[in-house]
Amino acid sequence: MGNILEIKNLSVKIPAHGGTVSAVRDVSLELKKGETLAIVGESGCGKSMLCKSIMKLLPERAVIESGQIIVNGTDITGLSDREMTKLRGQLFSYVFQDPLSALDPTMTIGRQIAESILIHQRNLGKEEILARINELLTLVGIKNPEERSRLHSYELSGGMRQRCVLAIVLASNPRILLADEPTTALDVTIQAQILDLLKDIQKKRNMSTVLVSHDMGVVARVADRVAIMYAGKIVETGTAEDIFYSPAHPYTQGLLKSLPINSRGKDVLETIPGMPPSLMRLPKGDAFACRNPKALPIDFIEEPPMFKISDSHFAASWTLDKRYKNSNLE
Amino acid sequence: MSKKIWYYLRKTAIFIAGVFILTLVVFFISRLAPIDPLQSYYGERVEKMSVEEKNIARDRLGLNEPVFTQYFKWLDNAFHGDFGISYKYKQDALELIGERIGNTLILGGIGFIIIFLGSLGLGLWCARRENSLFDRIVCKLGTILSCVPEFWLALVLILVFCVMLRILPSSGAYSVTAANESGLAALGDRIAHLILPLTVVVLEHLWYYAYIVRNKCLEEIRADYVLLGRAIGLTKRRVVYRHCLRNLMPSYLSIMAIAVPHILGGTYIVETVFSYPGIGSLAYESARFADYNMLMLLCVLTGIVVIFFNMLAQILNEHIDPRIRAEQTVSGRRTADFRQEPK
Amino acid sequence: MQDIIAGVRNLTHEFQLNKKLKIRAIDGLSLDIRRGEILGVVGESGSGKSTLARCMMNIYRPTEGEVFFKNIKCSDRAEYKKHAFELQTKRQIIFQDSASSLNPRMRVIDIIAEPFRINHIVPIRGSIENEARFQLKYTGLDEELLYKYPGELSGGQRQRVAIARALAMEPELLVADEPISAVDVSIQAQLVNLFKHLRNEHGFSIMFIAHDLAMVEFLCDRVAIMYRGRLVELAETKELFANPLHPYTKLLLSCIPIPDPRAERERKHPDFDETEFDTSGCLTEISEGHLLLCGGEKSNNKKGSLAIG
Secondary structure, three states: OOEEEEEEEEEEEEEEOOEEEEEEEEEEEEEEOOOEEEEEOOOOOOHHHHHHHHHOOOOOOOEEEEEEEEEOOEEOOOOOHHHHHHHEOOOEEEEOOOHHHHOOOOOEHHHHHHHHHHHHOOOOOHHHHHHHHHHHHHHOOOOOHHHHOOOEHHHOOHHHHHHHHHHHHHOOOOOEEEEEOOOOOOOHHHHHHHHHHHHHHHHHHOOEEEEEEOOHHHHHHHOOEEEEEEOOEEEEEEEHHHHHHOOOOHHHHHHHHOOHHHHOOOOOOOOOOOOOOOOOOOOOOOOOHHHOOOOOHHHHOOOOOOEEOOOOOEEOOHHHOHHHHHHHHO | OHHHHHHHHHHHHHHHHHHHHHHHHHHHHHHHOOOOHHHHHHHHHHHHOOHHHHHHHHHHHOOOOOHHHHHHHHHHHHHOOOOOEOOOOOOEHHHHHHHHHHHHHHHHHHHHHHHHHHHHHHHHHHHHOOOOHHHHHHHHHHHHHHHOOHHHHHHHHHHHHHHHOOOOOOOOOOOHHHHHOOHHHHHHHHHHHHHHHHHHHHHHHHHHHHHHHHHHHHHHHOOHHHHHHHHOOOOHHHHHHHHHHHHHHHHHHHHHHHHHHHHHHOHHHHHHHOOOOOHHHHHHHHHHOOOHHHHHHHHHHHHHHHHHHHHHHHHHHHHHOHHHHHHHOOOOOOHHHHOOOOO | OOOEEEEEEEEEEEEEOOOOOEEEEEEEEEEEEEOOOEEEEEEOOOOOHHHHHHHHOOOOOOOEEEEEEOOEEOOOHHHHHHOHHHHHHHEEEEOOOHHHHOOOOOOHHHHHHHHHHHHOOOOOOOOHHHHHHHHHHHOOOOHHHHHOOHHHOOHHHHHHHHHHHHHHOOOOEEEEEOOOOOOOHHHHHHHHHHHHHHHHHHOOEEEEEEOOHHHHHHHOOEEEEEEOOEEEEEEEHHHHHHOOOOHHHHHHHHOOOOOOHHHHHHOOOOOOOOOOOOOOOEEEEEEOOEEEEEOOOOOOOOOOOOOOO
16 A cells, blocks of 8 residues: 655744744654554644644744655645645645634535535536535434534534534545544544544545544544654654554553553552653753653663664664663673 | 514614613703803804893793703604704704715715725735735834824825825815816816815724724634635635635624714814815814704714614624524524434 | 532522523532542533532522532522631632633732632741742642743643642632643643542542543542433442443443554444433432432332432
């Protein structure tokens, strides 16, 4: 299977008050056709910025410092906004955390879907558009599409809103779907439904998905591959099995250990001490070192490169270095 | 449907009651002012009049009766279309205003339309180019212009265009000679007389409202639906004009509804400087000389304008924003009714 | 019977949306919080969890029913006034979004000192500064944060400041309205440990409102499940998670995502056509300490309706 999306050494910086925020630091990723890649990280670790830089929807001040974004074999890094506008929607699309604010409160759901259809297919008749709207709403699991398409966003529940956002996004038939915490604002019961729906649609449409989340449970449910992000960097990538069953990076290990399900019967939860660093003032060396109780001296001096663990599993931690392993053996 | 009719009937009733209360308040307050209305009727002669003569004059004008009786008499006459005479001009007040209101409506009305559309356009334009050179220049320039006093701007314009360049007339609504000219020439003359006053009216208000639009639009641009619109392939321009505009319209319309009397009334100084025969000068005189009947009529007119435009704004807002509709009308639907999730 | 510190009886709270429209956020709810326990309250958004918290704290006036704290009936205005000092200091609340619940123009020390000033309390540890230092240290924060503004802190630190402020009054009851849902995963675990520590070492009674069931299972002693303003099930945590009886509870439990990809992929979510559950009927004690909303339309269960406590 080929790669539909490839990111090579991408760095994004945002000038701000009192310094520059290094939102994305030297990120390399690939997304295969039809797969779901989950990007996991804490708030402010740059995962949303990474998604927005793929779509080139970054805030105006943000600069792509270096790196390449290759979609379907073409490099889109240097494209102008006008050229990007043509690609957006058809090639990739974006789903947000908060479906209420993602919908225009003054327009009916139907009109918003129609707008999305009309961007890429100008010459559709009224009947055809109505049929397409119904088809899309049925696809995202909304019953009585005709009736529902006449409603406004404030008349719908959270889950319904997220379904409508999906319908709007799917109208232009994107090849890649970037879903930025699509279920965080929803209830658990509805979260499960939306996740199943996402998976189902992905199979039907043969889409590739990038799912951004902080919830390991959600990731376990839908992801084929997982990338763990910390302080703007990808610290570990691998298949879901690699990450969940044999995490290699101390941060990943800490994240999994701190889940309550892994502390059942114990009196306290395992925690990662400290707080994530500010992306404006990154420490020297490994950004995670100051929270890592088992940090090596070198962690505070030099950033670790990506070490290969298996064909699918990579992690950036000095503990994987041969020299460290050897010294351990001695 | 009948619900809707009821709704509008209720609104109209509130509207009428509003005007009624306004007349009541203005009537009594104006009576409290320490000015002698006879002064406006007799001018300087009033100083030579004896107390008896004054009393007779008061009787004749009905000013000696209790204030309540005066009010109900006025109200009764007003219902029959008689708003009394202006003390100063000794002419029927309605007629007097009728003669002049056209001029004010042309100046203020055209000014208002230009301000309404101009502010919207300029505001959106600036919002789309936030922090660009254009935006920054317009922001600075607009602030300076809003701070310049109207009369000073008017005088400078007169100095430049009438005294130095001699290309535009400096005063009046039309030339004395224009009366005998043909339709087209007369129209040209009217327009030439309008240019300077209109420029002053527009420049004084334009940026104030444009700035409101700009900031409101920037708020909207930060909303997620703009990002979603961009993500599905809309251009930024289209998102701003299709979605942001719709969302900022309700607050803009409400502000502009309040602005109508502000802009119409604001033409007063302009009218004075340019000796433009509008009702602005009438309003000023009526308040200064206790020209009660004139004052009352102007108040009623202003009240009608304010309340009418507020209602218009509200109805338009309900049309644009369904959330307001749901709040206002009885048929507001509960979100919870639609909570049912399909499989 | 265990010592009960606070609770509500037949509490109903309605929001008047406009002249014709009322929304019943809480519908005849009775609930007890025992001394020294962490009671978890779980439910979907809009089920009335936050309204319950606010009613407990006298932020909202209940439409019907009563709220009590120890022996004080605090929903009663006269009684509230009489015991205002005790009620205001011995009950404290922590909100979900500390970014908006802390005044951004106040320094951390002023935030912690404010309740002392309002209630004219002389801090036990001498000065307000000492007190604030102590509370910061206690909640695991660095003392140097004392003179910072909330905007300069991270989300986790801010939430700790909110907890420190609540603890400064040495309350007996802490109401925490989704205190961890706006916080990062790695910080969530730290806060949960802090809550557990408060309960274990200092005997705080805590009402912990959350939607993360996994955290609730770890932290809470008893769990109450709310649905559409009604209490549908209440039991000891172990009992509830092992033996859920109400269909809504079952649904909730089946939806907790497990961080185990193989198991999670194979797991089938139960089909549910309707999220409409029957909310009529009354609370019945099924087994000891396990309350369930049943009866309703289907059966006339006459096991004896029970007003708890």
